[in-house]
Amino acid sequence: MTRARTLPPGDAPVRQEGLRHLNLGLVFRHILSAGDRPISRTELVELTGLTKPTVSRIVDDLVLGQLIAEAAPVHGGGAGRPRVGLTLSRQGPAGLGLDIRGDHLAACVVDLTGTVRHLSFSPPIRPGRRPKTILTELATMAREATAAVADEGLTVVGGMVSVPGPVAERSVVKFAPQQGWRDVDAGTLLRTALDDLPIAVDNEANLAALGELYASDEDLRNFAYVSGELDLGAGLVLNGQLLRGARGWSGELGHVTVFPNGRACPCGANGCLQTYASVEAIFGPGSVDGPATIVTRADAGSKRTLAALDAAGTALGIALSDLVNLLDMDTILLGGSYSLLSSWLVDNIQAELSRRVLSSRWSTVAVRPAMLGPDAAVIGAALTVIEDVRQNPSGWLAHNSL
């Protein structure tokens, strides 16, 4: 029953020269984990167990590479030299997020601390424009964003594009029904337009989920981010890792079957969640400024709107019960438009969860609005780029020949 196994990549012997790389990563992770609090060289020696000269050499490399910076000196209570604290640099590498939505485009730049340093939006997009036209406009926004943050000492090291549909090979939009896109290689087009800047493409719900994960101050490690945009999807995080699935097409919550013989879905099936719980399903077809109008009507006590919200909450609850039965998430974040509508949805969702989830007999699931609001996907996209630098500081230094 023994089988031949493929060794994981990079499974090479560890020799002396690998230590510098590992120890640099170790020092950098301690600076990262201190958050906004400046940390001293002495503390780093204590925390890492490395020698003082080793820590000093690594700190020098990190400062030179603009990954960290010296904060203003802090005078201790006693005598002696003032302590110089180290924090993440607010200059140096930056991540670019781009977002293609139903009605407009967005661009965002974050620095190494995760702070949003630039956020811009296009005018509304007229329907029916060709992919190439939209992507050319997005490339212009990317160049403007890059130029704007360059004035503040930031260098955009890569970009991530959020699209409302499944994505293949981190580049090709397989299917975006709102845009009428099929197999559009947005990544290659944008890379070419942006002088070979590294660009990847991912699904909107995935990026919004990663945004919540990276930006959260809490211990948020097992959750589903439910995207309440015109297309309903979910970003799934277990043990702090995004679940992409075998081919990257996970999270199609909008096509989970709620009523097998129910309403016809544009996808060709019947009874998909999307036909009961999307903003369009709640408000009626043809709406663009849906959620705000729904809130106004619900506040005014419109019976039709309240009934639609009621039905949407129940349908969401049935589909989310399937998700929790299968994946045992402990938290559901209602994102995008749902974050505005959550007070009308949560009770029905919780009623279905407690009725249909087996573990609800001894356990609960938290259901609450997401944190980043309607710009979660574009901020999350930018954060994924900077997270790569945070996870692999040596790679960034090597790239800059430091």
Add this chain to the structure above:
Amino acid sequence: MTRARTLPPGDAPVRQEGLRHLNLGLVFRHILSAGDRPISRTELVELTGLTKPTVSRIVDDLVLGQLIAEAAPVHGGGAGRPRVGLTLSRQGPAGLGLDIRGDHLAACVVDLTGTVRHLSFSPPIRPGRRPKTILTELATMAREATAAVADEGLTVVGGMVSVPGPVAERSVVKFAPQQGWRDVDAGTLLRTALDDLPIAVDNEANLAALGELYASDEDLRNFAYVSGELDLGAGLVLNGQLLRGARGWSGELGHVTVFPNGRACPCGANGCLQTYASVEAIFGPGSVDGPATIVTRADAGSKRTLAALDAAGTALGIALSDLVNLLDMDTILLGGSYSLLSSWLVDNIQAELSRRVLSSRWSTVAVRPAMLGPDAAVIGAALTVIEDVRQNPSGWLAHNSL
């Protein structure tokens, strides 16, 4: 937006003394990856890039610790000394699997190569026996299995218990409706009965899925194992890792909603998959030798049985479509009883998948019977124990003071 982060455990500086551990693991993984083929010291030097004395020292440690053994010498074509190949030891550490099923108990021992060296079953269990009585009997079977393989030079290093229900803290059976168990700490009871042998407890479908993963010769990395026992569950594997969920209660496929206002389920909800597709649902209540009888009747063309199989296949297809939409598995393995019934189920499952899974427009999902058959869970349980040794050979050597 920067947050304080918890460092992963063991995030210590890498120093010289850690290299021996890492290099031993490297050499051992190359021997593992050769499968049944003996591998020479010379090959290991080439494959690892380590020096000959280092490889020799590590090989000596591994032989002494009974993790590897020298195969019979092979004479090369030319002159010179015969090459002595190294393979995994068929003596030394062994893993114990134990299984609590609806109608009987099972015990299994596998060696380091993954070969089953012992497999035994209890007589049928009378219904209504107390957990302690059943666990005492299981401990007796464990002792007999351990004694039987000791005669062949094998040392049982730990045990894993398969139970038909969700498990907390790798020890406590939260809920096993067939047995009428609630919050039974099977792990602690068995550890005490077996002189503190390390014992963990896990769900049947999880262990069967791990069994398929470890025993497969193919590149099986993204699949759902569907357990067709009296209780319907799934073991979910993505990127070669079992998905346990936030609290360990993932894979409750039997309670995915198929028809929201449908049949009442003993869990309290309506329309759970289990009420349409369990062996009991297909055959009628009170059956114990269900699947064999269903096969006989279906072969004989019984209209009632064929209609029940038809409905079960459709219900399975609806629930599995939800699973694939959410998790993008590329393979579904029909396990346990379903492996016998698969020829009557696959067509309807595929029909629903192609209708309801969004990515089915450009992609497919393979649906086929599982490999290990009805003993998948107990074999998988034993394999998880030995997999721990395979992944951490230094730990085993240290444990034996080598």
